[in-house]
Amino acid sequence: MQKHLNHILRRKNQITLISGILIALAFISKWTMNNMDIFIWALIIASILGLLPIAIQAVQALRVKVVSIDVLVTIAVLGAFIIKNYEESAIVTFLFLLGAFLELRTLNKTRSAIKALTEMAPESALKMTENGEFEEVDVDEVDVDDILLVKTGAKIPVDGTVISGEGYINEASITGESLPVGKEKDSKVYAGTILENGTIQIVADRVGEDTTFGKIIELVEEAQDSKSAAERFIDRFSKYYTPAVLVLAFVVWLISRDIELAITILVLGCPGALVIGVPVSNVAGIGNGARHGVLLKGSEVINDFSRVDTMLFDKTGTLTIGNPSVAETRYYTEDIDEVLGYLASIERESDHPLAKAVLQEIGEREFSTVENTEVVKGGGIVATVDGHRVAVGNVDLMDRENVLLDENAKKDVDYLINNGNSLVLTAVDGELKVMMGVRDRIRPGVKADLQRLKDLGVKNLVMLSGDNQGTVDVVSHELGLTEAHGNMLPEDKSEYLKKLKEEGRIVAFVGDGINDSPSLALANIGIAMGSGTDVAIETSDVVLMNSDFGRLPHALGLTKAISRNMKQNIFIAVGVVLVLLFSVFFSDWMNMSIGMLVHEGSILVVIINGMRLLRYRLRERRKNK
Secondary structure: OHHHHHHHHHHHHHHHHHHHHHHHHHHHHHHOOOOHHHHHHHHHHHHHHHHHHHHHHHHHHHOOOOOHHHHHHHHHHHHHHOOOHHHHHHHHHHHHHHHHHHHHHHHHHHHHHHHHHHOOOEEEEEEEOOOEEEEEEEEHHHOOEEEEEOOOOOOOOOOOEEEEEEEEEEOOHHHOOOEEEEOOOEEEOOOOOEEEEEEEEEEEEEEEHHHHHHHHHHHHHHHHOOOHHHHHHHHHHHHHHHHHHHHHHHHHHHHHHOOHHHHHHHHOOOOHHHHHHHHHHHHHHHHHHHOEEEEEEOOHHHHHOOOEEEEEEEHHHEEOOOEEEEEEEEOOOOOOHHHHHHHHHOOOOOOHHHHHHHHHHOOOOOOOOEEEEEOOOOOOEEEEOOOOOEEEEEEHHHHHOOOOHHHHHHHHHHHHHOOOOOEEEEEEEOOOEEEEEOOEOOOOOOOHHHHHHHHOOEEEEEEOOOOOHHHHHHHHHOOOOOOOHHHHHOOHHHHHHHHHHHOOOOEEEEOOOOOOHHHHHHHEEEEEOOOOHHHHHHHOOEOOOOOOOOHHHHHHHHHHHHHHHHHHHHHHHHHHHHHHHHHHHHOOOOOOHHHHHHHHHHHHHHHHHHHHHHHHHHHHHHHHH
């Protein structure tokens, strides 16, 4: 029995087509030949055929104790059939089935961004065998540390590292940017991206669902399946609303004894547009973001992000490029080469960004043996080099080491700090020898992007940084921030964020997803600037996949557009039902067929309205040219 029922449901589109043909045949025979027998029997067959899939769905809903829209339509059509109103019963079933078909078609378009994303998933790979040859295998057969060959036009099958060859890769599936990125030995590559030219060999670092691409798909699918407070409310509302329509129709029949009026109320009261209006906005909006490198982790994130009034920013790697370089240098010795050799010997053992900047500035040197290394937290490094005690770090470290700074050195400190530099001072045997000012460059276009955030309603733009206050003030002044606080440890940032939340502000924190994970987790909305790192994806609510700060205004504008779109759809859905019910009581032109036509039309209107979100980026780009 169930097999036959499923067969009928699978043939819904064909049934819709046959019903439409029968209705057309009925009216043609009436208008051209005045043949009422063909007219009536064609409508009866169309009614029965059309009602079959609707009634099956109604019964399935009732089995799980849900009074669905199908239940209302089934009762209405049976009522119309009983009172021999075959025109109404045939037309209502046809319009309902046709509406369901059109809804499915248009909804599939809103999911097209995600479908396109999943279709980018690689299916095969060229894997090196034990004899050194490459053979094509299913991507599921690739393990970590396998060596793979990727040719021009092929998809990168896993996350990995280039071990030989070079080429340009389209990383649009990861970052949203279609501009090819050059790759060479030791470059990182991601699954799902496409090698546009060149040939490379890679070693697999992450495979299957553990790849960045796999995590993105999983994240987006979870986001689309999640429900916002508005959707949960509508689900609860529909649960009680639909039975209420049944009761209203019954009461109207008791009072008026007009069965046709009662049946018409059942049709007009269907809450289809209300049920589908909010989800379609979410699906289209999340799909838009995923297609352009902005990952929104669910409907709740959209709601909170759209109401953000305060944004906190980490400085390094967020507002700045995160690649500091030495801007100015002061020497207080004639033995420059010797001192720079000591400095390079110490700094090469550090992975701190300032150390890398110093080494890049010094260039090739003859390194000396470094002994008795002591790392001073928040200060720098002290070590013995060729029998000399060498201290490399900030002014506090110099005080700790009793290094005297004369008037000239103090002036240099003030000057470099006021120009936005972080200081690296080098002392040998208690005497200051070198002072370097290291400065990070502000990301291009950040100032304009921050202004766009203000235009979108963000009242407070605040920078929190572990850098010195002078450097922070310079960057803040240049970018026009509301506030800027320096010398802050991760725990200080978290405390400041807690304070803002206690004041009732809705706070977003923008960081790199690594050093500031406590603040990302604590904020109402955590936004990670990360090129698909695990930490960025796991700890934040929003991920800007290619660390492009310019996507942040787009992400905020998108969530606001989604929120507006939801409200519009709710207004349309409720408004249509109210107008229809008002018309049935206070006008003569409203009937069951017209009501069903308007009802299905309202569903298509909210879906099409939601689909507008798929074009949001194009509209925004034109507006800001």
